[in-house]
Amino acid sequence: MPQLSAFLLLMLGLLVTGSAAAQQSSDKDTGLTPAKERKLTRRERKELARRVALETAQQTSREPSAREREQSEAYFVDGVRYALLEDYPKAMERLLKAYALSPTNAAISYKIAEVNMLSGNLKDATNFAQAAVRLDPKNTYYYLLLAQTYTTQKQYDQAAKVYTSLIRDVPDSNYYLFNLADLYLAQGKLQEALTTYEQAEQEFGPTDEVAFKKQQIYLKQNKLDKALQEGETLIASNPDDVRYVLAQAQMYVTNNRLPDALRVTQQALRQAPDNPQARMILADVYRLQGKKAESEEQLKLAFGNSALDIDTKVRILIDYIRQLPNPALTQTVLDLAALTTRAHPQEAKAFAMAGDVQTIVERRQEARASYLRALQLDNSKFQIWQQVVLLDAELNQTDSLLAHTERALELFPNQAPLWFYNGVGHVLKKEPKQAIKSLEYGRKLTTDNPELQAQFNTQLGDVYHELKDYSKSDAAYEAALGVDANNAQALNNYSYYLSLRGEKLDKAKQMAGRLVKQFPDNPTYLDTYAWVLYKLKDYTGARQALETALKHSSDGTLLEHYGDVLFQLQQPTQAVAAWERAKKAGDASALIDRKIKEKKLYE
Template identity: 70%
Template structure:
């Protein structure tokens, strides 16, 4: 509710109101003797109330005769108090105002200002008491009633606030426009019948008003009285033939209540008034969707999206609804088309690119999504979530250079984000810079102490990085830490067991870990190769051959083929071993020893 206060000039002027007159003393010797049979006249409620008010004022006045000196001092304290209210120093303000009140308690303006100051400083009870005093001292001042109502509303005493508005409208001349405040108060309480009755009173006093009709319409809807709500809507349209917002509201009401043909009729009426109205087209798109007319629905929503008049936030809300339904082949093309329209119509809105990137990600257009996210970053680089999406796509696409570049840029803005340090470290390790990788990973790990799952990922990557640096004790410790958190961590189990086999150390532990993986994933060629290599290091060549042949059913990896050649050589099939080495060389990606093996037809390890 809007708070209204009188101006400082008005408050100061109130100080100069004459003191309430004392009750007149009867002149001696003039007392009339009533007739014995006459009955005393019964006072009306209004007369009793006025007499009580005068008695209260007389009581205040009789307590202390206000001298000119006291009046001047009170005025000075008042002015100083008002100054401190403006400066928002409420303690000093109250100190001065209360001194003014002590000197002149019958001045309504002082009570009013004390009430206002208490309200501003949160002393609601005192605010109510002094506001009541102001109203009693000057019952014709609307501002005092408004403040009193506000103090009650602030304490959630809405019934009391409503009574104050009712009294204000009744007692203060020309205050009928406060009926609207009273109606709003009833609406806030959910007292729909009282609000409706109050609005009808306002309508009788001021004639038909658009805002009154609109509020009545909302009340009818809350009362599930659709027919009356629609009648109010038709009245609004008739009274405002050039106001399209009422036509749109009526169309939305029909659509929301499953009156679909009427919704189409009224929305088309809106389009006749404004052929470019995107809101009308959005209504039609929704109605056609409900009717199962997908083609027409798509046509209307695309026309709406083409309009700059449809707010970017409205478009984003629609696209978010599509995102919630993805992946879904039936709507993917429409979602992508709407995303493309949005960035074309709003090329300077970061949120347009952001939501478009989300749709491209969910429809598996990853590189397009990354480019779109990067456009969003150009417009607004402050959103961590967008940087995160870019980094995740880099990692998913195994584009190490991009991953390193983007994590470096993101860390300049978000140095406390542990996931960025994780991917930055991974990028360095993959780029054959394990020392820098370890530095990034160790720093990021310190930021992830409250996230055990992320800590385990850091430990796994540190195991890889320390292995590259030949710091094997640290590597083993990192892997063991990762497995302590998750004994089924596939990356840690595979890499740890493989590196142990390459070093020829703890082969029983390596066999235990890789065997666990093979049991869980019997068709994974990477895990089969690792297990075979552990067996190879244990000189179980026949067992190694068996698992490598199973791996080669699905793998074309040069390392697996080279390993198979090594096993064959150990089993005495040197010609076939040589052939496998040649095949590995041709595919690319074999070990640095492959050329010597081929040239000398001999196994080197």
Template identity: 70%
Template sequence: MSRTGAVFLFLLGLLVAAPVHAQQRTPQPGATPSAGKPEKSAKPKKLSRKERRALAQRADIESMQMQKRPLSEKDRELSEAFFVDGLRYLMLEDYNKALERLLKAYALNPANAAINYKIAETNLLSGNLSDATNFAQTAVKLDPKNAYYYLLLAQIYSSQKQYDQAIKVYTTLIKDVPDSGNYLFNLADLYMAQGKLNEALSTFEQAEKKFGPIDEVSFKKQQIYLKQNNLDKALQEGEALIAANPDEIRYVLAQAQMYAANSRFPDAIRVAQQALQQDPSNPQARMILADVYRQQNNPQESQKQIKLAFESPGLDIDSKVRILIDYIKQLPNPALNQPALELAEITTRTHPKEAKAFSVAGDIQTITDNKPAARTSYLKALQLDNSKFQIWQQVVLIDAELNQVDSLLLHTDQALELFPNQASLWFYNGVAYMLKKQPTKGVKALEYGRKLATDNPELLAQFDTQLGDAYHELKDFAKSDAAYEAALVFDANNAQALNNYSYYLSLRGEKLDKAKEMAGKLVKQNPDNDTYLDTYGWVLYRLKDYTGARQQFELALKTTKDATVIEHYGDVLYQLGERDKALAEWQRAQKLGGASPLIDRKIKDKKLYE
């Protein structure tokens, strides 16, 4: 058995033995006991609760007194040495060694309150709440006038969510320990944490009677009244706070907010303007006014107040970002687009060194379809902090959407230096090289990125589609076809793969039936897309179905002025014998620009070349 266990068994034995010893009868002088005859005893008197408690306390004290024994000077010095050593390890947060030393001190001097207290504290810090409770209770019993012992015991009970026990400890502390009235505030807070609002309110009132009016107490009483839905009392307490502290603007703002939250709009405006008289640039007062005016359906005045709040140096960047994110959740919205853009501009102007200001401005500009401005904002954010991959991604997406190939190549190269394992950056880098007519570099980037996208089937299919285009440009048709096939395995309706695969097959004059099937499927799904109609028409042309091809080209020409489509239409007219019309279409295609290199010969010779 451990030493600690032996000590506890010894204590338990004493506690059990003590009452028996106390009940032994001692013969009174002159009394003659009756031999062999039991003495008739009077019926025991029933004890009151107070008397039972007093007896229990006396038994505890007697038990502890029995633990006390005279210490030799050597034992006393040894106990103190162990105690000091334990405190040293406790300060170093080495709880195992601290507890080992303190228990050695306890074995020599178990009735020492300070030793019990420190053992309890060490157990609390190390998570042994059961032992912490026992030793803290003993410390309190040994020295019932030491407030710190009560506080530790209350803390231990609270850690175990035994709030009723903690409340009892505070109550006893306040009643039994002199000059402990200040702990009324702790007791009231404990009541509040439990939701015992009436008890908390009563305790705060006790504290006010003892110490006089205290601002923080009034503020907490106000919160209790609000939780009790006693608005009048809460407002009354708030007005009293303001009257007692006319220069304390936080109470004015809290009162204005309370009026606003309860739709007391005239009072909210009055008190918020009172705050502005004290501090004309106070952003919280402006935001309260903005909310009130919004609820009163006065958007112009509401926006004016928000802008004034954003102009104030007192409104920090994080608060502004939170407000702007609330706007983002409601965008796009014709009524909010411009106000959001204006607030974003103020934010970047008043916080020119904050990356997050430009980032959130870029988000708002993106959603409201101001893409060039958004890219400028994102790039400014990256100048201040280039560590956010999401911002690089936004820049790259805008480059691609705006078809600004040089920017796309530049920004993907820059981003890949920081994030070489991001597959999407390799994808757009490959696309940029393809658009720059550098298919070899495009293939290299796409193949590398594809290896990083194996856990993302959708992105993998996009890589395969682009590789189909890239390998076609390199005239590696086997790899091109394989890439398209892989993309279509993931998504049989992949429009880009269906269109480009079928078109390139038609150019090569290979697998034309397969090309017809794919192009026909695409047109069926997208009957008004002129690009897809042109592809289907060209596949039919290569199959010598000139009538069918003409029909597709004429449908396409309803919505496009693309020179390639017009040239194709001229070709099919030529095949149908309408050569004058064919020449006119070729000439129209030539004038628009973008037709095939054969267009000049076709016009000069008035003859079809393929």
């Protein structure tokens, strides 16, 4: 094989050792600026086709003259510089000229292969890398590039053959047995990978990495005893590293060899009494043995240890949450959540998870406190803000609801649910005009969420009715029902308010009737239906609806309405009795005392 000149070898060395230094040098010497990386154009690819003819000529070409060698070296140097600047088209142009003058120069073929690889032209990269190996079969770098081209194309068999040739033909290349074994693993050739790892062990001695990979192969081959044997090897070679003991214990647990798992885990605890992972494995062992109390004790010891990472604890808590509500688990999950917050007092996710647990088991006050602590640590999570305002609403904490929604809206001004609950807060504070502003603004943000828009419209229907803006109230309810014709809140409130106004009573009856048909035992909806019938002077129908409602509720409003209906049915004694029960129950109207005293109906 023709030898490289000293100058050409020097440039190849520069290529391998550092692109940064070459970059600086090229900027000074040529004034070139880096070009944006791109694939070769069709014209440039056509030029590459010249290589076919050049390779054919290679077999019979004469040795280049001294001048041709010098010229080839100059083109090569220029090509290297352009490659370092990532201007691959210009690099390829120079390198092909160098190749034309010295087609048997392995370094030039290698560099052309590398530039093609970087340009995404894998076919030509493979061809030129093959040429480089053929021209210099003792150069490790040429084999590695060829193997890389095959691997990139997922031609793992070919890549494995290249590594096999490298290990066989190039002295001191046995280290690449590890690469070959990894390739076999990538193809699922487990036995070939195992044989190759064993060759590597014979060459370099046992290593933890090889033992671990052999163990994984044995597990895939269902050879548990051999996998465990490799685990014992790892433990023996790392007597002070408890990780390998724990891995062995976990393998026993996974394969339901519980006595062995217990023995090895206790060995780990003798080495590291505070190790939370050992406690977790022991908890698994006891759980599988049906020892619930012992399992929970070990789990709590692990959760109370800050060395067990927060994400592991969160995953376990999520598994428990999926089993809630479950009275048998409630206290355990609450205890684990509390241990998590104590072990990680600066972790927002610990308090957020505690809030989730407390919400599910209906400890709303505690849940809200946990969520607020999470927000103190990290206020960037919209979902936690949303949980806080939902709990404010459920707990009837109107001032907190307004304060929290306003703080959250500073961070998330485009979140419609926050505007909704802010509007609800103003409704509860008897501030309908402020409620309208929030609800109207929030409704504009719901164009891609019809269901949420319907909730806004229903709430707006209520508020506009309170402001006696009946046309807007009706329009809002109609919009809500346009999205969901069975929207219970809209059907109930719309029909009730129409009955109070004495307008569109047939429409009100139709809506209230549809609602009662869906919920035949709901006292609120039955009361609405009865009141619409009352306004239509269908007192018998109203009485039937109210008597059905009173089977499910003794609400004061229901009883007062029932008394009104009885009075209209010429049953004043029964009517007064109903009014007296209404007064005693509470929630009756301001006219209740007058009705009772004068034994007359006042509306």
